[in-house]
Structures are given as C-alpha cells and as structure tokens.
Amino acid sequence: MDEELREAARLCESSRVAVTSLFAEARLGKVLEAERCQPLVDDITRSVFRNPGALVSLARLKTADDYSYMHSVAVCALMVALANQMGMDDASCREAGMAGMAGLLHDMGKAAMPLSILNKPAKLTEAEFAVMRTHPERGFQMLQDARRASEAAMDVCLHHHERIDGTGYPHRLPAERISQFARMGAVCDVYDAITSNRPYKAGWDPAESMARMASWKGHFDQTVFRHFVRSLGIYPNGALVRLASGRLAVVLEQNSHALTAPIVKVFFDVAQQLSIPPLVLDLSQGAADRQTDSITDREPPGRWNFPQLDALWAGDEAVRRGRS
Numbered sequence: 001m002d003e004e005l006r007e008a009a010r011l012c013e014s015s016r017v018a019v020t021s022l023f024a025e026a027r028l029g030k031v032l033e034a035e036r037c038q039p040l041v042d043d044i045t046r047s048v049f050r051n052p053g054a055l056v057s058l059a060r061l062k063t064a065d066d067y068s069y070m071h072s073v074a075v076c077a078l079m080v081a082l083a084n085q086m087g088m089d090d091a092s093c094r095e096a097g098m099a100g101m102a103g104l105l106h107d108m109g110k111a112a113m114p115l116s117i118l119n120k121p122a123k124l125t126e127a128e129f130a131v132m133r134t135h136p137e138r139g140f141q142m143l144q145d146a147r148r149a150s151e152a153a154m155d156v157c158l159h160h161h162e163r164i165d166g167t168g169y170p171h172r173l174p175a176e177r178i179s180q181f182a183r184m185g186a187v188c189d190v191y192d193a194i195t196s197n198r199p200y201k202a203g204w205d206p207a208e209s210m211a212r213m214a215s216w217k218g219h220f221d222q223t224v225f226r227h228f229v230r231s232l233g234i235y236p237n238g239a240l241v242r243l244a245s246g247r248l249a250v251v252l253e254q255n256s257h258a259l260t261a262p263i264v265k266v267f268f269d270v271a272q273q274l275s276i277p278p279l280v281l282d283l284s285q286g287a288a289d290r291q292t293d294s295i296t297d298r299e300p301p302g303r304w305n306f307p308q309l310d311a312l313w314a315g316d317e318a319v320r321r322g323r324s
Contacts, residue, residue, distance in 0.1 A: 026111035078188035085231035102156030109139025165218030206236035207298035
C-alpha cells in the first residue's frame with residue numbers, strides 16, 4: 001500500500017496537468033482529442049489493479065480549487081475498481097477502462113459553464129442549478145465532436161445523473177433504459193462529489209458518505225451499489241472509526257475477506273483525551289496477536305478536527321503531492 005500510494009501521488013500530479021489542459025482547451029472551443037486520455041486511463045487502470053485502495057483514496061484529497069479537474073480522475077479510478085469488483089473478465093475490465101474514459105471526460109460539459117456558477121462558494125439558486133443541469137448534454141456534444149470517443153464514454157457522460165426511480169436528468173430515463181455503465185457512473189460520481197472538499201462545503205467522511213448513499217432510496221441501482229461498497233469497504237480507507245477499546249483509529253487498508261475488520265492505525269485514546277503512539281492493527285487477525293479489538297462505529301471527524309488525519313493513513317508526502 002505504501003508503495004502504491006507513492007505511485008498514486010505521482011499519477012495524481014500528472015493527471016492534474018493533463019486534465020487541466022483538456023479543460024483549458026475546451027474553454028477555448030477546441031475539439032477534444034479523446035485518444036489523448038487513453039495513456040492516462042491505462043495508468044489509472046493498472047494502479048487500481050495493483051491496489052484498488054491507493055489511487056481511489058488519494059484522489060479524494062484534492063483541494064476545493066482542483067475539484068472540477070480531479071473529480072474526473074477520481075471517478076475514472078472508482079469505475080475501474082467497481083468493474084473489477086463486479087467480476088468482469090479482462091476484456092470487460094478493459095471495456096470498463098474505456099468507460100473510465102467517461103470518468104475523465106463526463107464533466108467536460110462543465111467547461112462550458114460560467115465560472116461564476118461553477119466556483120460559487122454558496123448554494124446555487126434554482127436558476128443557476130438549471131444551468132448546471134445542462135452540463136451532461138454539453139459534455140455529450142463535446143464528445144460527439146471528439147475523435148475516437150467510445151460509445152460507453154458518451155453514454156456515461158450523458159446519463160450519469162439519471163436515477164433508477166426515473167427522477168434524474170437530463171432525460172428522466174426509466175430504470176430499464178439506463179445502461180450498466182451509466183448506473184456505475186452514477187454511484188462513482190456521487191461518492192466522489194460528497195467526499196471531496198468543494199468551494200461551498202467540506203467533504204463528508206468516507207464511511208458517513210457510504211451510509212448516507214445507502215439511505216437514498218430510488219437513487220442508485222442497488223446491485224451496483226452493493227458491489228461498490230465491497231470495492232471500497234464498509235469503512236473505506238481514510239475513514240475515522242471508534243474501537244471497542246475506546247480508542248480512535250483511521251482505516252489504512254481493506255481485508256477482502258472481512259469487510260468490517262480492515263487494517264487500521266490506532267492513534268488516540270478517548271478516555272484520556274490524549275494522542276498515543278500510532279499502532280497498526282489488522283482487525284481480522286486481532287485474536288492471533290492478542291490485540292483483539294473491533295470497530296463499534298464510524299466517528300465524525302468534525303467532532304475532533306485532527307489536523308493530520310489524512311497524513312496518518314496516506315503519509316505526509318503522498319498527501320502533499322495529492323493536493324499540490
């Protein structure tokens with residue numbers, strides 16, 4: 001995980017440069033050359049295959065100013081991880097990687113949105129939100145004009161805001177008309193949006209976000225969402241959790257055979273209200289090393305405001321490069 005986090009940090013840097021350039025060209029009215037994204041999508045896919053948690057988790061740490069650019073990179077990584085979890089074979093996973101292209105490009109329509117709306121630090125008015133709701137169609141038009149944009153990329157671009165209950169936009173599609181990739185894109189898009197810092201709000205904790213999404217009836221395909229939970233874990237990497245011992249820990253890595261027992265780093269004693277020397281525990285192996293402990297609940301980070309919470313799981317260097 002440490003090695004892949006370093007690789008993921010470098011990939012975040014190169015992705016930021018590439019996608020920022022694409023957005024700048026789109027704002028100038030240039031035709032999008034979709035094939036330019038393929039090497040980046042390939043790098044993202046390889047990173048996710050090596051360790052699904054590294055890039056997916058680090059991409060969440062983007063700054064509010066970087067959200068419009070790095071959101072696309074995060075969605076691409078989430079889609080590849082989800083496709084892998086859904087048991088797709090190599091060929092299908094590669095096809096999902098091409099749909100991951102949509103993860104990179106689905107928000108290109110936002111390049112056509114007024115910056116005053118896109119970067120507004122307060123809640124949008126109804127009129128402003130109506131303008132923002134046009135971005136899937138604007139992005140779709142850009143992809144139609146692009147060179148070698150896949151059908152899957154265009155489909156996810158246009159339909160990632162549709163809902164299973166038929167109340168989504170832009171076309172209020174009924175469930176049977178929403179493709180598998182668009183259903184996947186809807187889950188990945190929302191998760192990264194609500195866990196990321198935005199100009200108008202701080203991101204939610206990963207575990208809290210997963211719980212809230214589970215409560216939104218009619219929004220997501222439930223089969224896809226269950227696979228998504230398994231791809232990230234019930235307590236995703238970076239989540240703050242309370243242990244039965246009365247200590248706080250941050251989740252480092254998942255155990256695929258024990259979704260409720262990840263590898264964590266314990267760092268705070270609640271009873272004493274004191275930081276303690278960090279201790280890494282594999283909660284699935286607790287009994288074997290006589291350090292039995294378990295997660296009792298997720299813990300709201302805002303209750304504590306630990307300044308170095310992200311560095312505890314990702315390391316100072318990876319956090320710096322992920323946000324730079």
